[in-house]
Amino acid sequence: MQGQSQQQAYDRGITIFSPDGRLYQVEYAREAVKRGTASIGIRTEDGVVLVVDKRIRSPLMERTSVEKIHKADDHIGIASAGHVADARQLIDFARRQAQVNQLRYDEPIGVETLTKAVTDHIQQYTQVGGARPFGVALIIGGIEDGEPRLYETDPSGTPYEWQALAVGADRGDIQEYLEEHYSESLDTEAGIGLALEALASVNDDSLTPEGIGLATVTVDDDDGFSQLSDEEIEAHLEERDLLEAEDDADEDDEE
Amino acid sequence: MQGQSQQQAYDRGITIFSPDGRLYQVEYAREAVKRGTASIGIRTEDGVVLVVDKRIRSPLMERTSVEKIHKADDHIGIASAGHVADARQLIDFARRQAQVNQLRYDEPIGVETLTKAVTDHIQQYTQVGGARPFGVALIIGGIEDGEPRLYETDPSGTPYEWQALAVGADRGDIQEYLEEHYSESLDTEAGIGLALEALASVNDDSLTPEGIGLATVTVDDDDGFSQLSDEEIEAHLEERDLLEAEDDADEDDEE
């Protein structure tokens, strides 16, 4: 009881600390991320793989409009989990940063540089009054100086670099799966396989191509970022015996 | 009880998250949408169909003043559901965006581009303090590169693309009807029929032409957007045996 009412006292204001040094609004924004369907990022020897769960709430909704994977620049892709409209704001911010960098320095923006520009932007919304934090986590993957890089931004505005990670619903279980099966020597092909298996592991080991978004950014490819077609995804699923028996795809999705 | 009072704590401020990561003001704005009469959008092979329930609260009110269908540009129409005055703000915003695009690039604005400009505008009102969210949903339909496109904007500022959708009162039942009867191979004529049948399905299978607004945006038509007259609507209703026995049209309408 006491804990309950004490907590209520500190989580109504955005920008204040609780007696134990926590920022409740930021923690609640993390809950908004968990309410979104899962997104996964994997760094491989020759690129990064982004896989997202994009199940839709009605068969009449265009699946392409459930945007969870975005091209930020030729060499950088971003996957999101959480509040969709918030994600769009951050993606737009990231794209403008990339363009400005290209114009100003005549070279593509670094993945780390871009990530930190985004997290600094996020942090401002947690310290200065008059706005709420962003309720979204991003996975930013790309190529920098010929090397694949994979970052996460969380609602507090902290940047993390990963070999492989999951955000959104079932993060804990998927991350555990990744930790068990990840290896630094994976190539992109194997990385796609791992990501799909990890996502399937929390979905009765079966997926539909329509419920999945998949993109890669590879080192040797000229224009880096590319999204896979449904057919390509279906091929990957079949190859790994993860193809769903086609009956569970239209459940109501929070996002 | 506990849930009740806990909820109250988080829904008074616009821009804050609840402990489970929800934005109550946005959810309440969605309720405002449900309080509005229904609007339906259907994408057909050769265009989009917009149908709205525009029953009026007094026989002396001019039906034309119940504006729920708007021409945003020659090739784009918008139907709304929810808070009428809010809708007008967003329609004006959309029209200005369309004009600016025409002036700047000397070409009509894309349907998706317009939709996302509108949803970004909506999102700002959910994150930054000092204002409430927009209590309205829009159906934006038009032609882009010769293809019909149909979008929805919701109060959170998320854009969705649809083949067919309903917003406002009875959304659930109408959407279910659409999902059962929609086919991608519908032409505009058939799309009009489906929309009217779907609306009639929640109105004892009968409608009055005066209580309905109907517009189409078609690919082969020179100026794309056109509103149907009462006579044309009546013909459509008669053809499908949906014409009301003329006694229920003046009930009080929230909008």
Added chain:
Amino acid sequence: MQGQSQQQAYDRGITIFSPDGRLYQVEYAREAVKRGTASIGIRTEDGVVLVVDKRIRSPLMERTSVEKIHKADDHIGIASAGHVADARQLIDFARRQAQVNQLRYDEPIGVETLTKAVTDHIQQYTQVGGARPFGVALIIGGIEDGEPRLYETDPSGTPYEWQALAVGADRGDIQEYLEEHYSESLDTEAGIGLALEALASVNDDSLTPEGIGLATVTVDDDDGFSQLSDEEIEAHLEERDLLEAEDDADEDDEE
């Protein structure tokens, strides 16, 4: 009880939605309109008729200072109901809009254009913080392209077009009377009669010329808007046997 306290939680802030999607401050502003004495507008074949109840609270008050009918432009009149000081702000806004239109396009402003400029102005006060809504409803009547037009603005900022309407006290009863007796084929003379009878219907079928304001905007008249004198009003009342026995005029009036 529960409903009571729940309601209180949402109506203190101006710009927020209640859980069922309502904007209480706007609804309370509508109550402010009902606290004002009635105003009536009627569209006839050749013009519009505006009639207002302008009873005063003391026989020593100058009746002319109870301004409820205003000339917005040569061809547009406005009647109000509700918070008088708020009405004055909107009337001023409307007049400036009319002048600007004349200067910019060298032609009189359209009645619909003017109405929508006013309702957009009203809407801003319901969405952006730092101010309360306007506690007033306006009836805007005028001639546009040779046709009589009659509009209503409500505190939410929604524009409605009418054939005949009442706002303010006893709106329900007067509107019912209008719906029973209105016909599109009324001329202005008959419209004046209907308006006075409708107002008398909620006043024991008798009125005093001093307690009434009456203006018309007609198609064939050169300067459109004109207010009737007490003598003219008295003649109309006598003709219809509505003239009061002269004893009830000085009761206390909220406005």
Added chain:
Amino acid sequence: MQGQSQQQAYDRGITIFSPDGRLYQVEYAREAVKRGTASIGIRTEDGVVLVVDKRIRSPLMERTSVEKIHKADDHIGIASAGHVADARQLIDFARRQAQVNQLRYDEPIGVETLTKAVTDHIQQYTQVGGARPFGVALIIGGIEDGEPRLYETDPSGTPYEWQALAVGADRGDIQEYLEEHYSESLDTEAGIGLALEALASVNDDSLTPEGIGLATVTVDDDDGFSQLSDEEIEAHLEERDLLEAEDDADEDDEE
């Protein structure tokens, strides 16, 4: 009980409506007016008369510093009741308006024009946040186009025109006295008499010249506004047998 607590909920914020459409802060500002001593205005055939109760709280206070009658322009006087410091702000505003009008149009400002400039200023303080309403009522009297005019401004920002009125303490009783005895054919001399008798009617029918302020604005006088001396006031009181037996003048006065 319920009414009590419900009321409290709505009167703390300045700019919001109560569920029954009232603005409590404005109504409370009206109470501030009633806490001030009475002021009376009377329009006569050839001018206006302003009489104020200006009893002081200590015999050592200079009576001239209890300013309740002010010259706004050569042809306009203003009497106030309520919060003195607020009155001073409005008087200054009125004087600046008069000067600006003179400079801009090279003619004296109209009494109605001035009144409405003041009430618009007052209204702003009732709608936009960050300030409280003005706790004062003004009686503005003057000559316009050779005709005497008499106006009232109230805390809501509504202008009223009067033949004769009282504001401040005992408004109800004094107004009743005025309604009984006022006639449009009074000349200024008779108007002074009526005002003093009305004031005396709520003071045991006796007054002291020191406790009264008296000014007239007359049509035929060259410089219009003039304040009467104590001797002149005493003469008026004696003439009407209203002169006090000199013992009650130093009671504590709220203002």
Added chain:
Amino acid sequence: MQGQSQQQAYDRGITIFSPDGRLYQVEYAREAVKRGTASIGIRTEDGVVLVVDKRIRSPLMERTSVEKIHKADDHIGIASAGHVADARQLIDFARRQAQVNQLRYDEPIGVETLTKAVTDHIQQYTQVGGARPFGVALIIGGIEDGEPRLYETDPSGTPYEWQALAVGADRGDIQEYLEEHYSESLDTEAGIGLALEALASVNDDSLTPEGIGLATVTVDDDDGFSQLSDEEIEAHLEERDLLEAEDDADEDDEE
């Protein structure tokens, strides 16, 4: 009980009226004035006398730093009671007003003009949000057109003119003493005597020169304002047998 809690509801916000039309913050600021030691002003035939109680809280404090009498201009002095830091702001404001007047019109500012500039400044702090009222009362005394003038400013921003007055602690008792003994025909010498006797009347009829500040502004003196030395004050006290037996001077003083 009920009254208690009702009062609490209205005194937390600065700029709002209570249901009975009072501004509690202004009334509380008046309490801050009463917490300050007393100050007295007396207008005589040939000048004004300002006397202040300036007892200090420690014998090591420099008495000159307890500033309660200030020279605003050569011909105007100001005594204060209440919140010292607030007084300093108003004194600085007054001095700037005097300098600006001298520069702009090349003549000394009038006492009344200065007083009203100060009270207008004070009033702003009671109406517009974001600040509290000034917790200080000033006695402004000076020579204007060869005549002595004596004014008071209170926390509401109301100016009063006086023959003799007290502000601060024991105001009631001192004012009563002044009313009993004041005469308009006092010369400055006698005015000093009356002020000291009035102050002594609430201090067991004895004072120390160190605990008193005394200044005069006289008509025939070239530079008007002058402060008396301890010796001069002592002489005045001795002459009137008010000199303290030297034991009570260092008590703790709120100010």
Added chain:
Amino acid sequence: MQGQSQQQAYDRGITIFSPDGRLYQVEYAREAVKRGTASIGIRTEDGVVLVVDKRIRSPLMERTSVEKIHKADDHIGIASAGHVADARQLIDFARRQAQVNQLRYDEPIGVETLTKAVTDHIQQYTQVGGARPFGVALIIGGIEDGEPRLYETDPSGTPYEWQALAVGADRGDIQEYLEEHYSESLDTEAGIGLALEALASVNDDSLTPEGIGLATVTVDDDDGFSQLSDEEIEAHLEERDLLEAEDDADEDDEE
């Protein structure tokens, strides 16, 4: 009980008066001063002495970083007590004032002038909203026109001039000691002695040189302000038999 809850009502907002005319936030800021270790200032015949208690919370902390004595200008030193970070802001403000004065008038700033600039700055933070008061008291000592001057600034923004004073912890006891032993004829050497004895009087009559800061500003010295070294302080302590037996210096210090 009642008093308790009543008090709570008034101390949450910064800029409002309590019913008895107090500013609680200012009083609480004074408590912040008392939480700081003591600082002492003494005015002597030929200068001022500043002594501060600067015990540190760990032996590894550099004592020089516990800044409680600051040089504001060549001829002015400042000692502080209370919130350290706040003190730094005021010291910086004071230094800028001194520099500006030098640049503008080509002469050193007066001690009184500087003090009042600082207190005016402090007062602003107690009246205007959006910030809290400064939680610090300053002792400002220096030479002005060849004379030593010693001032105090308190959190209300009131300036006081002193012969000798203490601020911070144990103010009451130390001040009492100073009052007993102070004499105006002390030279700086004796003033140092008195200050150390006063500080020792609340520390079991023993001090460590490391726990003390000591500075003087003297009339005959060319550059006025100088800080004493540990050795010099130790010599002073030895001379007066106040040197601690070296065991109590590292206790945890709030500041």
Added chain:
Amino acid sequence: MQGQSQQQAYDRGITIFSPDGRLYQVEYAREAVKRGTASIGIRTEDGVVLVVDKRIRSPLMERTSVEKIHKADDHIGIASAGHVADARQLIDFARRQAQVNQLRYDEPIGVETLTKAVTDHIQQYTQVGGARPFGVALIIGGIEDGEPRLYETDPSGTPYEWQALAVGADRGDIQEYLEEHYSESLDTEAGIGLALEALASVNDDSLTPEGIGLATVTVDDDDGFSQLSDEEIEAHLEERDLLEAEDDADEDDEE
């Protein structure tokens, strides 16, 4: 109980004092620092040593992305503890200050100058409204005029200079260890040893190179700041027998 609820009253607002002179938000921000893993700074004869605990929450997270040691300039390093996103803001601020100093004065910024610029920035967030304090402590170490300097900034904005200190989790125990074993005559090699031993003392005397960050800024090195590699750290740990048996490194870390 009473203490509990009283405390709650004061810690909700950022910028106000409690009755006992405390700033609760600042104290809660200090709790946020304690929630971060430990950081240690040690000043040696020829440089400064910065050691941080950087254990990560998943084996797939790149350890380099847990940034707790930063290069502020060639001659200055900064270690942080607490809210990571806040730390990034302060580090960026510090870097800009260093660059501006270099550009403006053509010389490297002093360590003390930089520290105070940072603490002034921090203090602003504790006094002025509209933002929360920074929830982070920094250890700023560098070379100034050939001498090693070591500073701490805390959430109140107070700068402290140290010989050796710890911030973050287990501060008390680590600081105690440092006080026991620190000597001013340590060289950098020995300083590294002491820092690792101190950190190990609260970790069962064993550490993994991957869980540690280590940097030095030395006097004789040309470019001052350098971070040690895992191999170098491992060598240091082995040398001191602190190398962990490799099983405890992946526990969940708050930061």
